[in-house]
Amino acid sequence: MKPAETRVAHEPWYKYGVAFLMLEMAIAVAVSAYSLYMTFNGLGGFPGKH
Amino acid sequence: MRSHKVEQLVIATVGFFWCFLMWFSTAAFSPSIAADYHLGIKDLGLLASSAIWMAPVGRIVAGWASDRFGAPRTFAAILAGCGLVSIASAYTTSYELLFAERVIVAIAGVSFVVGIQHVAQWFDSHEIGTAEGLYAGTGNVGAGVGALLLPRMFGTNYHDAFLWLGVIALVIAAWYLIRGRAAKTNERRIAARRGSDMRGAVFVWTRYIAIALMLAYAMSFGLEIAMNAWLPGYFTRGFHDDLLALGFSSVAGLQIAAGTFAAVESFNASLFRPFAGFMSDLFQHKGWTPLPFIAKELPYAPRLHWLGIALILITLSMIGLTVAGLSGSLPWSIAVLVVFGIFLSFGTGGTFALVPLLFPDRPGIAAGFIGGISTAGGIVYPLIFAGSANIHMGYLYVALYMFVPIVLFYFWAARHERHPEEHGLFDRGLVGQQA
Numbered sequence: 001m002k003p004a005e006t007r008v009a010h011e012p013w014y015k016y017g018v019a020f021l022m023l024e025m026a027i028a029v030a031v032s033a034y035s036l037y038m039t040f041n042g043l044g045g046f047p048g049k050h
Numbered sequence: 051m052r053s054h055k056v057e058q059l060v061i062a063t064v065g066f067f068w069c070f071l072m073w074f075s076t077a078a079f080s081p082s083i084a085a086d087y088h089l090g091i092k093d094l095g096l097l098a099s100s101a102i103w104m105a106p107v108g109r110i111v112a113g114w115a116s117d118r119f120g121a122p123r124t125f126a127a128i129l130a131g132c133g134l135v136s137i138a139s140a141y142t143t144s145y146e147l148l149f150a151e152r153v154i155v156a157i158a159g160v161s162f163v164v165g166i167q168h169v170a171q172w173f174d175s176h177e178i179g180t181a182e183g184l185y186a187g188t189g190n191v192g193a194g195v196g197a198l199l200l201p202r203m204f205g206t207n208y209h210d211a212f213l214w215l216g217v218i219a220l221v222i223a224a225w226y227l228i229r230g231r232a233a234k235t236n237e238r239r240i241a242a243r244r245g246s247d248m249r250g251a252v253f254v255w256t257r258y259i260a261i262a263l264m265l266a267y268a269m270s271f272g273l274e275i276a277m278n279a280w281l282p283g284y285f286t287r288g289f290h291d292d293l294l295a296l297g298f299s300s301v302a303g304l305q306i307a308a309g310t311f312a313a314v315e316s317f318n319a320s321l322f323r324p325f326a327g328f329m330s331d332l333f334q335h336k337g338w339t340p341l342p343f344i345a346k347e348l349p350y351a352p353r354l355h356w357l358g359i360a361l362i363l364i365t366l367s368m369i370g371l372t373v374a375g376l377s378g379s380l381p382w383s384i385a386v387l388v389v390f391g392i393f394l395s396f397g398t399g400g401t402f403a404l405v406p407l408l409f410p411d412r413p414g415i416a417a418g419f420i421g422g423i424s425t426a427g428g429i430v431y432p433l434i435f436a437g438s439a440n441i442h443m444g445y446l447y448v449a450l451y452m453f454v455p456i457v458l459f460y461f462w463a464a465r466h467e468r469h470p471e472e473h474g475l476f477d478r479g480l481v482g483q484q485a
Binding site for chain 1: 177
């Protein structure tokens with residue numbers, strides 16, 4: 001049985017909101033990958049240089 | 051003056067981002083403050099812990115105030131008050147006075163629940179997850195940005211940093227007052243104000259579903275702030291030889307490597323939070339209700355299921371942290387930690403996609419209770435982690451003895467197919483609510 005509140009069309013702002021949250025996720029993945037690469041190669045890390 | 055809900059979302063997010071920046075700015079400069087005042091390790095610990103002293107009670111009061119007086123006035127008062135004290139702290143020469151002033155500035159952290167209330171008063175139920183996620187996730191990044199940028203911008207000159215943080219807080223407070231609107235409609239505003247009496251607060255505090263959400267937030271955000279404090283020490287001690295092998299031999303080098311792992315977890319927990327809110331909206335949109343026992347017919351039932359999945363994933367990843375730690379593999383521990391940070395965001399984003407829907411007439415009081423008491427987790431978990439004989443076992447103990455009972459309680463509280471908020475420690479009549 002489906003809940004009462006489903007299948008509501010989104011307003012135009014919503015797609016920009018989703019695009020922005022995707023950008024935030026991409027930043028998180030990029031910063032994580034870069035920081036871990038630096039650390040596992042003994043080059044430094046996220047808060048500062050080695 | 052007319053306004054659009056996106057403008058209100060932007061104002062709330064900028065205000066919250068700045069409050070988080072102020073909240074954690076003391077920690078960013080603690081080495082400089084320690085050097086200036088010749089502080090010992092105990093003084094530093096006290097200074098670090100003082101950041102969350104005001105959160106549990108402060109958030110309850112702030113949530114109530116936002117229902118009572120409206121979010122713009124409440125948020126502007128917090129920004130202006132903390133901003134003025136931050137400016138004063140820039141000119142302070144006594145450590146005792148500086149400590150007291152920075153405790154007051156840390157009140158900025160209570161603004162979270164005010165913005166939650168503000169966004170809830172403007173956005174509709176089908177988009178509330180994404181809206182609250184964008185607000186909270188983007189604002190939370192202020193803590194990481196503070197740790198990353200403030201020492202680079204101001205060096206050891208924390209006086210200038212505190213001055214500019216305070217001045218800009220005053221500018222944002224004025225912007226919030228001028229452009230902020232408390233609610234989309236007068237009806238919503240009046241309903242929130244009407245529900246903000248003491249009986250309304252007691253009603254929310256005694257509902258099983260509110261207690262379940264508070265515990266869910268303690269499992270996610272409470273754990274997030276606990277791990278921020280715990281993880282650097284964990285990696286320094288638990289993987290000391292691995293860090294030495296990577297070339298981090300000095301104390302500063304070990305701090306940087308261990309701090310990096312902690313920061314990666316924190317960064318993911320913040321920046322994936324809007325996605326978690328979006329997933330809650332997606333569950334709602336698709337009508338997904340895969341879990342047993344939890345209600346399937348409530349208007350927001352799919353959101354309850356999404357949060358249930360998040361809580362199970364957090365529990366499993368805590369067990370994974372212990373398994374990876376006991377294996378002695380640093381890369382595996384980091385891999386589990388990255389996933390763990392993302393699962394934490396599912397819990398934080400999933401919780402506040404539900405709170406405004408469960409208590410639409412008391413969004414501030416509910417947000418204050420759920421977002422306030424749960425921060426005590428930041429104090430409790432590190433004590434359990436530190437008390438374990440084996441440094442890797444604390445995650446397993448917390449998962450088994452705290453999180454499994456919390457998840458079971460959540461399933462039990464979310465099982466009602468009609469009005470779960472009707473069920474609580476007292477009958478509705480006893481707390482002055484109409485049956």
